[in-house]
Amino acid sequence: MEENIKKRLVIGILAHVDAGKTTLSESILFDAGKIRSLGRVDNGNAYLDTNHMEKERGITIFSKMATFDLKDIEVSLLDTPGHVDFSAEMEKTLSVLDYAILVVNGADGVQGHTETLWKLLERYGVPVFIFVNKMDQPGTDKGVLLENLEKHFGNAAVDFSDAGVYSMSETLKENIAMCDERIMEKYLDKGELDPKDIRNMIWDRKLFPVYFGSALKNFGVKEFLEGIHTFTEIPLYPDAFGAKVFKIAKDDSDRRLTYMKITGGELKVRTEIVPDEKVSEIRVYSGSKYVNVDTAEAGTVCAVLGVGSLKTGDVLGCEPKGKEMSLKPVLDYQVISKDVDSQELYRKLGTISDEFPELHISWDNALKEIHVHLMGEVQIEILKRVVKERFDLELELGESRILYLETIAEPVLGVGHFEPLRHYAEVHLLMEPLPRGSGLQFRADCSTDDLALNWQRLVLTHLREKEHVGVLTGSGITDIRFTLVAGRAHNKHTEGGDFREATYRAVRQGLRKAVNVLLEPYYAFTLEIPKDFVGRAMTDLSNMNAKFNPPEIKGDSSVIVGTAAVKAMRDYHKDVMVYSKGRGHLFLRFSGYDKCHDAEEVIFNSGYDPDEDILNPSSSVFCAHGSGYIVPFDQVERYMHVESPVDVYENTEKRDFETDAVRMERSQEKKNERKFKNSGQYIADQELEDIFIRTFGPIKNRAKEVNLASARTIRAKEKEANKAENRREIRTVEKKTEYLLVDGYNIIFAWDDLCDLAKTNLDSARGKLLDIMSNYAGFTGKSVIVVFDAYRVAGHQVEQIKYHNIYVVYTREAMTADEYIEEETHELKKQYNVTVATSDKVVQVITWGKGAVILSAKNLLEEVERTVNTLRREHLDKDPMSGHIGTKLDIPSGKEE
Secondary structure, eight states, X not given: OGGGSOEEEEEEEEESTTSSHHHHHHHHHHHTTSOSSOOOTTTTOOSSOOSHHHHHHTSOOSOEEEEEEETTEEEEEEEOOOSGGGHHHHHHHHTTOSEEEEEEETTTBSOHHHHHHXXXXXXXXXXXXXXXXXXXXXXXXXXXXXXXXXXXXXXXXXXXXXXOSSOOOHHHHXXXXXTOHHHHHHHHHHSSOOHHHHHHHHHTTSOEEEEEOBTTTTBSHHHHHHHHHHHOOOOXXXXXXXXXXXXXXXXXXXXXXXXXXEEESEEETTOEEETTEEOOEEEEEETTEEEEESEEETTOEEEEESOOSOOTTOEEETOOOOOOOOOOOOEEEEEEOTTSOHHHHHHHHHTTTTTOGGGOOEEETTTTEEEEEESOHHHHHHHHHHHHHHHOOOOEEOOOEEOOEEEESSOEEEEEEEOSTTOOEEEEEEEEEOOTTOOEEXXXXXXXTTSOXXXXXXXXXXXXXXXXXXXXXXXXXXXXEEEEEEEEOOTTTOOHHHHHHHHHHHHHHHHHHSOEEEEEEEEEEEEEEEGGGHHHHHHHHHHTTOEEOOOEEETTEEEEEEEEEHHHHTTHHHHHHHHTTTOOEEEEEEEEEEEOTTHHHHHHHHTOOGGGOTTSOOOEEEEETTEEEEEXXXXXXXXXXXXXXOXXXXXXXXXXXXXXXXXXXXXXXXXXXXXXXXXXXXXXXXXXXXXXXXXXXXXXXXXXXXXXXXXXHHHHHHHHHHHHHOOOGGGXXXXXXXXXXXXXXXXXXXXHHHHHHHHHOHHHHHHHHHHHHHHHHHHHOOEEEEEEOXXXXXXXXXXXXXXXXXXXXXXXXXXXXXXHHHHHHHHHTTTSEEEEEOOOHHHHHHHHHTTOEEEOHHHHHHHHHHHHHHHHHHHHHHOTTOSSOOOTTSOOOSSOO
């Protein structure tokens, strides 16, 4: 039965640019009988470089796929970009590879980007076959190249040139056996090597077969394919369905293609792999052509249609979540276009963000600007071409900015408390620095007796869901391990959102107390220049604060290897070309983040003030006399209800955020608490309950636990602090007497004209509703907020947009418009008259209970029409001789005036 199971392998081909990777792909497909003639990159007729931009430039920009049979094995060959600007496109494919072919340029040896590829393959645990190409060129020396490979990749890179199907030389056997101690013992005992052991060594990355040849002249390729067939293992897959998404693209008809590898079971057409989305078509591509299949079995790489919510890196079924991508752009650019306004441009760019997730297209709400993250100049040109072809828009990019990161130098404890009326959550996070390049790690070390497991999981979810920013420049944070060490919930008053607030505030409070470090991106560089220019080069590198080794002489050239900040070296290749008269070469590869060499200047120029960042508060909210009040970050510990089980300052000098007097007072409070505990008069749960009993009747205020004068000072500042705590831009508008909250989609599908329009174009229906409500608000003086669901958009945060004179809200992921309207009504009703327009009976009941006036969709339409008619009559009375009678409240055609 097993013999009937199709053997499948997914093999990726990677290389430094100009190493001959695409040419090797052509030769492999030719020798395997897939194509009848060899294409050329230079001629623009390569089988896999099908995009017109690839043909024009002669480089691979997008990863492509070809399928061919290697005897009894069905191989899916993934050809990836070699240019460093498209490294992210290459890295996306690594998670689905069974094996990789690393192509090395025989004329140049291992180059800078080749080392980057090697480290990535190691990170993803991909077995590697090495093909040394261009051995037909004069001056190539097999022995020298082997030494070069061993220097960079270790002794496990073994020459397999004479590895026949049935025989091997004794020298080759010895070289293989030396790569593993257990295999060496077996070889010494028997004098032979088991082919199964060799395959296992390659699979376990203990052995890397090396082959030599020329893809252009097509020699050595057949032997290479024979070696792949002989020394590869066919992976075993589970029976349960699993899949991994590695790419999003569009076909010629602008339909969305979700590329995935089936890693378990099988996938059939019409299967619902995500809620409410069924697979309508399964394609297996080879070059620009494809075949439709009804079933994709484990090991198959295919493109799926009909699924719109999946993104690159998503996993399905039994497939575990993979690694985060390590190659990320380090340059930030502002994007503008003279052809369209910024918000419209942002919406259009959002449609291509799934295809190019590495661009990280974002909207800076403070500056009202669009920003993208890019690798380099070639990628910029490609982005402009794609936008021009898709949307007929000309893009302009501003000056590039370095993407900085922040971390901490010492452990710190961050605490957050969120306790407005009838809400409660407290979180204590231990934050510890990690080695460079570790990213963020999250774990819990908290007893379930103190905080239930479901709340602990929720805290970890909130830690992961947001890109937290530092307090030096507002840049993202990295290389920190967060450990939940303590927390508290309330049986009656705690809701999920409470822990979100407490968690965010705990992170921020910890950062405000920490020893913060600014990080900047660094390049690892290899500079090859004529010996005459070594002095100039070393002077330049010293001025850049670069770290480098003494020059290494190679014939008439010198090679300098080292690291330097991206900020200093990003344009240096132009200088090298000028002063070396075109004979110098600078090879750069991203080597990670490290301490910023001019941190003070960068921090000053950023102008970032953590106290002004109202979206990232570091203070906590406590409750007294039935209302919440703000406690600044440096005083929060004095008010906390839970004593942290760790003391991060035990072996280090404590940072002085409190005066000596306050510290002594705090010490006395802790002694009193211990006294009460020992006497049996202290019950933590009862104390917590007392906090909320205050809401329903007069009792003693907990504020007397602290210095009364200090508490009064804090209360005096609360009104101002509350303004800073207000996270919704909507509430910063000038006070008005009445708010109208509109359930956007509910109204659209309740009004016949809009419903008919939505069936053909939902965007047009949405725009028409916004125009109607904008005009209505202008003549009634009401503050209008139109709310749309975005709860199925993965990773979406609450988005608030000013549309003319009204506000438009798109809810965050997992939050419906109903929930948003309920929360907003609760807050606004404290100061304003609130009307909610919806036909949803549940929402009507809930918002009516909050004290809001209810308008059904029909009532709202009548109200709009009545206002229109009233204004028309007034217009006629004032100007009976006017020609066309109308007002701004005429229902528009959907276009802006």
